[in-house]
Amino acid sequence: MKLTRLHKFLLVLGGAAGLAYGTWVAADTHSADDIGDDLPTLDSIEVRASMQRPKMTLPSELTVVPVVKSGEYFVPPKIEDLDDSKYADEVRLGRNIFIDTQHYAKRFVGNGMNCSNCHLQEGRKPNAAPLWAAYPLYPMYRDKSRQVISFQERLQSCFRFSMNGMAPTLDSREIEALTTYAQWLSTGIPVGTIMAGRGFARIDKTDDPSPFNGAIHYKQYCASCHGEHLEGKKFTNRPGYMFPPLAGPDSYNKGAGMHKVKTCAGFVKANMPLGRPYTLTDDQALDVCVHIFMQDRPWDPRKGIFMSIFMPVTEG
Numbered sequence: 001m002k003l004t005r006l007h008k009f010l011l012v013l014g015g016a017a018g019l020a021y022g023t024w025v026a027a028d029t030h031s032a033d034d035i036g037d038d039l040p041t042l043d044s045i046e047v048r049a050s051m052q053r054p055k056m057t058l059p060s061e062l063t064v065v066p067v068v069k070s071g072e073y074f075v076p077p078k079i080e081d082l083d084d085s086k087y088a089d090e091v092r093l094g095r096n097i098f099i100d101t102q103h104y105a106k107r108f109v110g111n112g113m114n115c116s117n118c119h120l121q122e123g124r125k126p127n128a129a130p131l132w133a134a135y136p137l138y139p140m141y142r143d144k145s146r147q148v149i150s151f152q153e154r155l156q157s158c159f160r161f162s163m164n165g166m167a168p169t170l171d172s173r174e175i176e177a178l179t180t181y182a183q184w185l186s187t188g189i190p191v192g193t194i195m196a197g198r199g200f201a202r203i204d205k206t207d208d209p210s211p212f213n214g215a216i217h218y219k220q221y222c223a224s225c226h227g228e229h230l231e232g233k234k235f236t237n238r239p240g241y242m243f244p245p246l247a248g249p250d251s252y253n254k255g256a257g258m259h260k261v262k263t264c265a266g267f268v269k270a271n272m273p274l275g276r277p278y279t280l281t282d283d284q285a286l287d288v289c290v291h292i293f294m295q296d297r298p299w300d301p302r303k304g305i306f307m308s309i310f311m312p313v314t315e316g
Contacts, residue, residue, distance in 0.1 A: 073126040073197045074133070076185040087180070094181025097174055098123055098131075101163065102240050105174045110165035111298070112232065112241050112250035115178075118162065118258060120271060123185060126197025127270035131182040133198035136189045144257075152179055161256040164298045200266030203282050209261065214291030217284050221273050222246075230295055247295030255300035264289035 079095060082088035097104040099122055101114040116122055123131035138151035145157070152175050156167035168174045189195060219228070225243040226232055232245030245251045257263050265285040270277050280288065299305045 074189060074195055076124055076130075076132045077187055090177055090180040091184045093173075094177035094179070094184075095122060097177055098181060105159075105168075108159050108165045108168050108174060109163045111163060111245075111252065113163055113244055113252060114240075115158070115163075117241075117244040118267065123182070125271070127199070127201050128267065129199055130185075130197060132185040132189060133195040135182040135186040136191050136193055136195075137198075151182065155179065160301060162252045162258065164251075164253040164256075200263060201270035203262055203265045203269060203286065205282055205286055207283055209283070209286040209290040211287070211290045211294055213284075214287035214289070217280065217288045218291050221280065222288065225274065230292065246292050247297050249298060251297050253298035253300060255302055259293065259297070261286060261289045261293050264292060 079092070082091060093104070098115045098119070101109055101116075102112070118129060119125075119131060120128040123129075126133075134154075135151055138154065139148050140154075141148045142154075145153075149157075152170050155175055155178055156170070159165050160167045218230075226246050227243075230245060230247035230251075232241045232248075232250065233243040234240065235242050241250070252258055258267065265282070265288070268288055269280060269282060269285040273279060300307075
């Protein structure tokens with residue numbers, strides 16, 4: 001096909017027009033960029049240190065740990081200061097029962113727990129239900145039993161529920177020794193005085209607890225010690241648990257105070273992970289404890305196995 005002079009002229013004219021249009025668009029775009037450069041950017045202004053992005057990964061949330069001030073919490077006497085009297089021997093026996101309940105009070109224990117699993121540091125640690133803060137308040141009215149009880153009766157309750165065992169008689173050697181140990185720890189505290197550090201930490205929730213989030217938090221913060229399935233971790237060189245089970249037949253039963261989610265959360269917040277208290281927020285502690293609450297464990301002896309399994313949950 002032959003092109004006429006007219007056709008060639010039109011093709012050249014069209015090419016020239018296209019080239020001119022492209023040049024105009026490029027110039028317009030460059031002009032717009034020049035206008036944008038007049039606006040302040042992070043590169044053209046002095047950037048404050050708080051606006052700079054760190055070169056290394058830093059935690060976005062800081063952990064606030066309460067600082068223990070001198071004199072804030074009661075300091076119980078030292079075991080080394082005991083003499084050779086019969087009273088001192090009774091205190092030592094009570095301490096042995098408390099920290100190694102599996103051996104010294106085995107006839108009344110039905111699981112793998114010791115008293116010191118919940119009352120940390122031999123019952124001395126503030127915000128871990130210390131004995132020195134509890135003993136001066138008895139006799140005390142308890143909603144659980146709906147009556148005024150003595151400290152000895154409170155110990156019976158611990159054996160029945162937390163130890164999933166049998167309550168010793170009030171005149172048993174174990175009850176007498178544990179009572180003496182608690183009385184010795186509280187030496188110097190006036191009767192009826194509510195001490196700082198009593199019980200567990202205060203919990204204020206901002207959202208409903210989630211068992212799904214609890215499973216995630218448990219795996220992150222708890223499973224390395226208490227096991228993936230909450231089964232605890234046993235000693236390798238002797239009987240017993242290095243880290244207590246939080247579920248299963250060797251754990252506390254459904255009548256124990258630790259089976260209540262808020263009580264559990266108060267303990268977890270102030271004491272767990274071990275050596276890193278106040279790592280979890282209130283809501284995270286509640287999430288973890290809801291996860292623990294939903295696991296299988298021995299039934300409440302007040303209700304029996306049938307009611308514990310089939311009765312709707314009204315506690316926790």
